Amino acid sequence: MAGRYLLRACTTLRFTNQHVAARPLQRTMGTVNGIPTDDEQATGLERRALEALKKGKDPYSMMKPKQYAGTQAEPHIVPSIGNKRMVGCLCEEDNTSIVWFWLHEGTAQRCPSCGSHYKLIHHELPH
């Protein structure tokens, strides 16, 4: 109620008396251009992630992993911070069991059951 009277008084003052400096009636988000975007207001870890995504990198594994054929020429890429990693292969789409095996750094290895190729790639943590 009081806000409505204040609003009416401000608009009346603004249009009748040109000597009085009226304050703007609407509250803005602090910029002339409107609501700031994620790029403008991101800080810290979020800003580093956005800058890395612009360069085409995905240091925090936020994007969907790329699909590989699993052949010798295009093996499944398995990122790891160590020199080996446990890999589970769901050999066929309808299988109810997973074949687990250790994947070591170096040349591509094959799944012992279906023969799909997997290659371990060293991955550095971003922090």
Ligand SMILES: [Zn+2]
């Ligand atoms: Zn398999």
